[in-house]
Amino acid sequence: MSGLQDLKKNLFGGTTSVGRQFGMIFTLVAIVLLFQVLTDGLTLTSGNLIAVVSQYSYILILAIGMLMVIVAGHIDLSVGSVAAFTGIVVAKAIQNFDVPWPLGIVLGLVVGALIGAWQGFWVAYIGVPAFIVTLAGMLLFRGGNQFIGNADTVPVPEGFRTIGAGYLPEVGPATGYNNLTLLLGLIGCLAVAWREWQARRTRQEMGAEPAPLWISGVRLAVMVGVIIFATLRFAGGRVGTSLPVSGIILIGLVLIYSFYTRNTVSGRRIYAVGGNARAAELSGVKLQRVNFFVMTNMGILAALAGMIFVARSAASGPQDGLSWELDAIAAVFIGGAAVSGGLGTVSGSIVGGLVMALLNNGLQLMGVGVDLVQMIKGLVLLFAVALDVYNKSQGRFSVIDSITRPFRREGPPAAPVPADVSRPNDKTPAAS
Amino acid sequence: MSAAPVLLEMRSITKTFPGVKALADVNLVVREGEIHAICGENGAGKSTLMKVLSGVYPYGDYSGEIRYRGEEARFGDIRASENSGIVIIHQELALIPGMSITENIFLGNEPRKGVAIDWKTAQRRALELMKLVGLKEDPDTLIKDIGVGKQQLIEIAKAFAKDVKLLILDEPTAALNESDSQQLLDLLREFKTQGITSIIISHKLNEIEAIADSITILRDGKTIETLDVKADGVNEDRIVRGMVGRDMSSRFPDYTPNVGEVFFEVRDWTVRHPIAHDRLVCKQANFSVRRGEVVGFAGLMGAGRTELAMSLFGRSYGTWLSGQVFKDGRQIQLRTVSEAIENGLAYVSEDRKAIGLNLLDDIKTSIVAAKPAKIARHGVIDEVAEHRVAEEYRQELRIKTPSVDEGISKLSGGNQQKVVLAKWMFTDPDLLILDEPTRGIDVGAKFEIYGIIHRLAEQGKGVVVISSELPELIGLCDRIYTVFEGTITGEVARADADPERLMKQMTTTKKMPV
Numbered sequence: 005m006s007g008l009q010d011l012k013k014n015l016f017g018g019t020t021s022v023g024r025q026f027g028m029i030f031t032l033v034a035i036v037l038l039f040q041v042l043t044d045g046l047t048l049t050s051g052n053l054i055a056v057v058s059q060y061s062y063i064l065i066l067a068i069g070m071l072m073v074i075v076a077g078h079i080d081l082s083v084g085s086v087a088a089f090t091g092i093v094v095a096k097a098i099q100n101f102d103v104p105w106p107l108g109i110v111l112g113l114v115v116g117a118l119i120g121a122w123q124g125f126w127v128a129y130i131g132v133p134a135f136i137v138t139l140a141g142m143l144l145f146r147g148g149n150q151f152i153g154n155a156d157t158v159p160v161p162e163g164f165r166t167i168g169a170g171y172l173p174e175v176g177p178a179t180g181y182n183n184l185t186l187l188l189g190l191i192g193c194l195a196v197a198w199r200e201w202q203a204r205r206t207r208q209e210m211g212a213e214p215a216p217l218w219i220s221g222v223r224l225a226v227m228v229g230v231i232i233f234a235t236l237r238f239a240g241g242r243v244g245t246s247l248p249v250s251g252i253i254l255i256g257l258v259l260i261y262s263f264y265t266r267n268t269v270s271g272r273r274i275y276a277v278g279g280n281a282r283a284a285e286l287s288g289v290k291l292q293r294v295n296f297f298v299m300t301n302m303g304i305l306a307a308l309a310g311m312i313f314v315a316r317s318a319a320s321g322p323q324d325g326l327s328w329e330l331d332a333i334a335a336v337f338i339g340g341a342a343v344s345g346g347l348g349t350v351s352g353s354i355v356g357g358l359v360m361a362l363l364n365n366g367l368q369l370m371g372v373g374v375d376l377v378q379m380i381k382g383l384v385l386l387f388a389v390a391l392d393v394y395n396k397s398q399g400r401f402s403v404i405d406s407i408t409r410p411f412r413r414e415g416p417p418a419a420p421v422p423a424d425v426s427r428p429n430d431k432t433p434a435a436s
Numbered sequence: 437m438s439a440a441p442v443l444l445e446m447r448s449i450t451k452t453f454p455g456v457k458a459l460a461d462v463n464l465v466v467r468e469g470e471i472h473a474i475c476g477e478n479g480a481g482k483s484t485l486m487k488v489l490s491g492v493y494p495y496g497d498y499s500g501e502i503r504y505r506g507e508e509a510r511f512g513d514i515r516a517s518e519n520s521g522i523v524i525i526h527q528e529l530a531l532i533p534g535m536s537i538t539e540n541i542f543l544g545n546e547p548r549k550g551v552a553i554d555w556k557t558a559q560r561r562a563l564e565l566m567k568l569v570g571l572k573e574d575p576d577t578l579i580k581d582i583g584v585g586k587q588q589l590i591e592i593a594k595a596f597a598k599d600v601k602l603l604i605l606d607e608p609t610a611a612l613n614e615s616d617s618q619q620l621l622d623l624l625r626e627f628k629t630q631g632i633t634s635i636i637i638s639h640k641l642n643e644i645e646a647i648a649d650s651i652t653i654l655r656d657g658k659t660i661e662t663l664d665v666k667a668d669g670v671n672e673d674r675i676v677r678g679m680v681g682r683d684m685s686s687r688f689p690d691y692t693p694n695v696g697e698v699f700f701e702v703r704d705w706t707v708r709h710p711i712a713h714d715r716l717v718c719k720q721a722n723f724s725v726r727r728g729e730v731v732g733f734a735g736l737m738g739a740g741r742t743e744l745a746m747s748l749f750g751r752s753y754g755t756w757l758s759g760q761v762f763k764d765g766r767q768i769q770l771r772t773v774s775e776a777i778e779n780g781l782a783y784v785s786e787d788r789k790a791i792g793l794n795l796l797d798d799i800k801t802s803i804v805a806a807k808p809a810k811i812a813r814h815g816v817i818d819e820v821a822e823h824r825v826a827e828e829y830r831q832e833l834r835i836k837t838p839s840v841d842e843g844i845s846k847l848s849g850g851n852q853q854k855v856v857l858a859k860w861m862f863t864d865p866d867l868l869i870l871d872e873p874t875r876g877i878d879v880g881a882k883f884e885i886y887g888i889i890h891r892l893a894e895q896g897k898g899v900v901v902i903s904s905e906l907p908e909l910i911g912l913c914d915r916i917y918t919v920f921e922g923t924i925t926g927e928v929a930r931a932d933a934d935p936e937r938l939m940k941q942m943t944t945t946k947k948m949p950v
Contacts, residue, residue, distance in 0.1 A: 206819060206820055210820055210823040211827070267816055267817050268815050269812045269815050270815060272801070272805075279795070282790065283793055285752070285773060286752060286792070287859075288774040288806060290772075346794065346796045
């Protein structure tokens with residue numbers, strides 16, 4: 005296995021359209037560099053990066069849930085409305101019934117879970133297509149938001165705003181940086197190093213040859229480099245700012261859900277259901293339970309995203325969450341998920357979401373109007389997926405693959421292979 | 437009869453698929469006004485031959501010559517053959533359930549008045565055609581609201597809407613009950629008096645004996661013989677002999693069975709069709725399996741073997757009506773797939789691509805998919821253990837792949853089948869039900885699969901093999917049950933098993949003395 009393949013695998017895991025995701029990383033870097041030049045360095049300033057995170061974290065949180073919904077073979081059009089509905093319920097509860105704000109957050113999550121369960125019930129147990137259920141939900145909860153809020157805005161208290169607009173406190177010695185962000189960065193570096201070491205050990209235990217040391221080294225150096233750069237940017241903003249609290253919530257969710265989808269039995273069942281529902285059923289997977297779970301989970305994450313948005317804008321309003329579902333869905337597909345389900349990763353969706361976010365941000369910094377931004381985003385989505393579809397039909401994995409092929413050093417196979425191995429041809433169907 | 441002029445002659449038709457010769461020098465002569473039956477085991481090439489004739493495989497895709505009404509015919513597609521009056525009615529009905537009888541009869545062939553469809557004419561002609569096939573229904577009735585037997589008649593009416601000269605019916609009575617079948621056969625006889633020629637493909641030999649004028653028998657893609665029913669005094673036994681006579685030596689690994697006590701028993705198992713509520717797919721089935729025994733289920737396509745297996749495996753098919761399952765003398769419940777797995781059952785499906793595997797998965801994930809808890813702790817998968825398990829099966833079953841991280845879709849059919857076997861062996865089953873375990877895989881891989889089956893039996897497991905290839909069952913199994921139309925019609929020990937006897941029991945509802 006070549007180092008590059010290995011790198012891809014370790015970044016994303018094996019069960020996905022790795023090509024598209026890897027391509028997206030390149031695209032992401034290219035977009036960042038392009039806008040860095042076009043905006044005279046505005047893109048990578050501390051202020052802008054912090055703004056991007058707090059402005060898009062809720063979309064990325066939605067993308068995590070949406071990824072699982074899409075992998076299971078469904079879609080959720082209601083997330084924007086659910087977010088708005090939860091937002092107004094929580095804001096009203098705090099304002100009218102003096103619910104303390106931490107309890108308000110819990111209330112919001114419960115409301116999201118109930119809405120998700122409601123939709124999951126129709127999808128999983130009645131068998132109504134999720135497209136219809138959530139289209140209905142989109143209307144239902146948008147209307148519900150305006151009904152409860154009288155189509156008015158409802159402010160939320162200071163404490164509540166932390167989850168959307170808050171920063172880490174300034175503690176410790178005056179280093180000129182936000183110390184807690186620095187600490188997080190340090191933990192991140194250590195975690196990455198530990199993971200790399202762990203991955204090597206795991207491969208050894210599997211009896212496979214780990215990637216050459218230099219590849220591990222390079223990979224580690226790149227990742228640590230990125231973390232250090234990001235840490236310094238986020239810690240080095242205007243005093244009183246840091247990595248936003250919403251960004252920390254996002255990172256936590258990404259870690260939890262990546263682990264869940266890749267490494268747990270129930271996470272894998274989502275892929276099994278989306279990949280071949282009947283086969284999954286005949287392997288003892290309870291389809292209804294899985295479908296119910298992904299829809300409920302989506303409801304909870306939509307509620308969280310809604311509350312973060314309300315916290316950030318200090319009030320809940322009737323226009324909250326408009327067309328969020330489209331951004332979340334686009335992020336997931338750009339990030340390599342298959343429309344038919346069964347493929348996709350959390351990290352890929354986050355990369356897809358960041359591509360959209362930075363594109364948006366960069367164009368805005370350049371003063372491009374909303375009209376053009378939308379058109380460009382639409383084309384990016386179309387081309388990203390079209391490129392992947394085209395490459396698959398050509399029997400290639402991805403453009404990036406074909407570009408890098410000449411430089412690839414084919415290492416020994418991952419495990420000893422019996423002498424009579426003849427590699428089966430991909431295209432010859434089984435004789436029937 | 438043989439005095440009638442030749443309507444259709446197919447000369448040395450050869451058709452190859454990648455790696456398989458489906459038809460080799462097949463000849464077929466059909467005379468005007470006769471009912472010509474084509475017989476053969478599953479996979480003998482009957483359907484392929486008809487697809488060549490009807491232009492599904494266009495001219496140039498096969499070698500050989502088709503002469504139709506005295507001229508060479510070169511059909512580029514189905515439309516071309518239909519224009520010459522050759523109409524094929526496939527086993528799976530090609531009707532649209534949500535459309536009316538009239539709409540279906542004229543689908544793609546609508547009478548027009550200018551740009552618009554002339555519904556008045558269509559309706560009038562639909563009534564005429566329905567009368568022709570002996571069907572009394574309102575032409576506005578939706579297809580889904582009439583029974584399968586009537587649907588079959590609609591298909592024939594549809595053929596007549598196209599001015600048919602040669603009618604081809606592929607297993608026309610497979611889905612029909614006795615009286616509907618009889619009605620259909622009567623209809624064919626009536627057509628014969630009107631000078632319409634029919635080719636009928638059927639597994640039901642009693643029907644063929646009753647209706648056909650001549651019979652062409654195919655085996656392994658070759659023409660074996662053509663019989664004149666009256667002149668040659670053909671009966672079912674004669675047809676069976678033609679269908680199955682084949683050399684079976686050395687296709688199976690050496691193996692000495694070591695059969696123990698009965699440990700698995702099914703009693704009175706009755707299951708209803710999931711949609712057609714008046715049909716039973718399993719009728720009071722009783723069977724048992726001993727430890728270390730390989731038990732075969734012989735039957736024709738649609739006999740209800742798969743349905744029986746899947747209904748046992750967590751009620752995955754149809755509606756369970758009655759019946760009990762005993763394992764080691766204790767009654768067990770198999771209401772869900774997980775319950776079946778926990779009780780030591782494994783079902784390897786006949787259609788590995790559609791329902792056996794997730795083709796997006798890689799090998800190691802597929803192998804552990806049916807019992808992931810075995811390599812997980814607190815719901816978290818131990819990747820090292822997963823890899824080790826997959827690696828063990830790769831070596832044990834000789835799955836040909838550079839690595840267990842490879843995608844399933846990259847494997848050949850035989851290797852995919854081994855992955856499915858590994859997946860179910862991993863669940864530590866006591867009873868494995870293998871449904872057509874060698875379908876669509878080459879001879880070498882078949883031999884290996886047989887070896888795996890023997891090893892499983894040697895470990896004391898019970899193995900049930902469902903197969904449409906009689907020689908396979910005879911070569912592999914210690915005991916064979918025959919199934920016909922949802923009923924277990926007989927039980928034959930290995931020593932007494934011969935193809936003709938099995939074929940007879942597979943084509944009759946009468947219970948045979950064991």
